[in-house]
Amino acid sequence: MNNLESGSRRKNSLEDSHIEDQNNSNGNNTTNSNVVKKPDFSARAIKHYFATRFPELIPSKEIFHENKQMLNPFPALKKIPGKQWLLMSAGFWAWTWDAFDYFSVSLNVSKLASDFDVSTTDITWGITLVLMLRTVGALIFGFAGDRYGRKWALVVNLICMCILEIGTGFIKTYRQFLGIRACFGVIMGGVYGNAAATVLDDCPVDAKGFLSGLLQQGYAFGYLLAVVFTRAIADTTSKSWRALFWFAAGICFLIIIFRSILPETTAFKKKIAFAKYQKNHNIAQLTFKEKALVSLKIYWLMMIYMVLLMAGFNFMSHGSQDLFPTFLTKQLNFGDNRSTVTNCVANFGALTGGVVVGHFSNFVGRRLSVIICCIIGGALIYPWAFVTNNGIDAAVFFLQFMVQGAWGVIPIHLSELCPPEFRSLIVGLAYQLGNLASSASSTIETRIGERFPMTNEEGVEIYDYGKVMAIFMGCVFGYVLLMTFLGPEHRGASLVRQLEKDGEEKEIIAEVNDQELLLQEKRNSISSTPDTESSNKELDEDAQKLDATKSDVDV
Structure with missing residues (x-):
């Protein structure tokens, strides 16, 4: 991930992704029909909303079956x-x-x-x-x-x-x-x-x-x-x-x-x-x-x-x-x-x-x-x-x-x-x-x-x-x-x-993966490095930074 490109994102793009994130955060997955969206006051939207009040009130047989263990x-x-x-x-x-x-x-x-x-x-x-x-x-x-x-x-x-x-x-x-x-x-x-x-x-x-x-x-x-x-x-x-x-x-x-x-x-x-x-x-x-x-x-x-x-x-x-x-x-x-x-x-x-x-x-x-x-x-x-x-x-x-x-x-x-x-x-x-x-x-x-x-x-x-x-x-x-x-x-x-729903965590995970690949390449090249002790010290520092990053974001 290019940090310079990330740092130059437009504010309106951030707002759009944040809105999408807010929507997705109200459900367990992106297909959840109950996510919060910008209010739509069109006649069609209002009609659909009120038409679903009773059907959504009663849990389906599938939901009853999936959640029956919650009785205990x-x-x-x-x-x-x-x-x-x-x-x-x-x-x-x-x-x-x-x-x-x-x-x-x-x-x-x-x-x-x-x-x-x-x-x-x-x-x-x-x-x-x-x-x-x-x-x-x-x-x-x-x-x-x-x-x-x-x-x-x-x-x-x-x-x-x-x-x-x-x-x-x-x-x-x-x-x-x-x-x-x-x-x-x-x-x-x-x-x-x-x-x-x-x-x-x-x-x-x-x-x-x-x-x-x-x-x-x-x-x-x-x-x-x-x-x-x-x-x-x-x-x-x-x-x-x-x-x-x-x-x-x-x-x-x-x-x-x-x-x-x-x-x-x-x-x-x-x-x-x-x-x-x-x-x-x-x-x-x-x-x-x-x-x-x-x-x-x-x-x-x-x-x-x-x-x-x-x-x-x-x-x-x-x-x-x-x-x-x-x-x-x-x-x-x-x-x-x-x-x-x-x-x-x-x-x-x-x-x-x-x-x-x-x-x-x-x-x-x-x-x-x-x-x-x-x-x-x-x-x-x-x-x-x-x-x-x-x-x-x-x-x-x-x-x-x-x-x-x-x-x-x-x-x-x-x-x-x-x-x-x-x-x-x-x-x-x-x-x-x-x-x-x-x-x-x-x-x-x-x-x-x-x-x-x-x-x-x-x-x-x-x-x-x-x-x-x-x-x-x-x-x-x-x-x-x-x-x-x-x-x-x-x-x-x-x-x-x-x-993860607006892609930010995916970018972070991708960067962590890139850092891990780079670290592995360094490990592989140590054997050919004359100053092995210095290389090992540098490798340990890089590994500690990577572990700290992974710990911070729980990746």
Whole structure:
């Protein structure tokens, strides 16, 4: 390969090859019909797309036969190396602690309101601030993760979180509370994208669904831990909620140490190695900004779709969780202990559903898994919202099984839909923009509740929370089902850039082969060289350079 010719490639040729590379990276081979291409809004293209929504939803008999071994998760889990399990643990705990911090406020609203001498509504404004500013964090830390690596972007993110958790314990006024929660919003928004990339970058294909579901349930696990430690610390110590945040900072520090001693993901290291090789051999390449613009040309419609989908998912999560504790205590008159048990049952259902459905999405597909969860979840709305005896525990378990089961598909589904080189940024941004859209869910439910007033057993006027939640969740399940049915799926898409598809890796391999041939010729000519010692030394140096090149690009 001629380095001078490589260095003089035209920018438009590079952009074209990068577009082709982006397309091919979303499938296992170049014949995959589900690759992302520039949007085509011709009548023929639109007609073809909608005509294929149902046929592509149901896996063919051949696919069922090929993937039937995936029903058993253990062979896939055995393929996961020890390093990947450690990276998965780091990503899971980072996301779990993000959720723990968020729920540490929502579970202590009354205590915070009392300490700052404000209303509970004022404290909930601090929660809204977090939701509003998460998008900023997703942009900042998502960009850093894609540009500089998942490892240190996540570590810096967690360091900032640890500092803010310590500082929260020392705030004295309501204004300080709002200020620190605004900062928390930015910091917490950056965790999801890099945590997902850390878990899924190097994951074997057969295990992606399982780890996707496991990662997503860090949110439910974080809520469970927040409930437990609020009872154990905030309700029993003199420092109350302040001690809870100091405890959170200690655990966050341990997560920071854990992630710091682990390596960068192999996928990102390969990306850097290829870029380094291209630079050293004068192979022209697009800048990070140029790559982003090229990706935007291809993926802009997909990005809009992901935000709309995540808005529905976040409405589904908030709609099934936000008013439910109030429903138990005010409408069903459950005591604190009884209410805690039911909420814990709900979260155990969520944890189970996320892992199970996430794994089976490898077999039946991402879209079909979500649609099945929406249909069964819709059928469970009545017992979940209107049963008043102990049977509600079974209903809430299975409804949250379906809600979080659908959520379990999301990390891998979004990762497969977005540009491989901007996964941390796009996955995190889509999630947080959807979260921002759903921040109005409590207001919407309150508006619906005004239409259905009732009187509880104590004669106090309240809303019919069960009916409100049933109406809201029915609409949300329908919306998510429709968006998923109409949307694309790239199950099995590569999560790393496939350079061999645009010929760059072939050129690199060709050059390595040429160097090996040259090295062999030198070996053959040594016997005829008078200065054998000098020739052997030169030969060893050439061999070391060749080995370094092969190691860098994994040839």
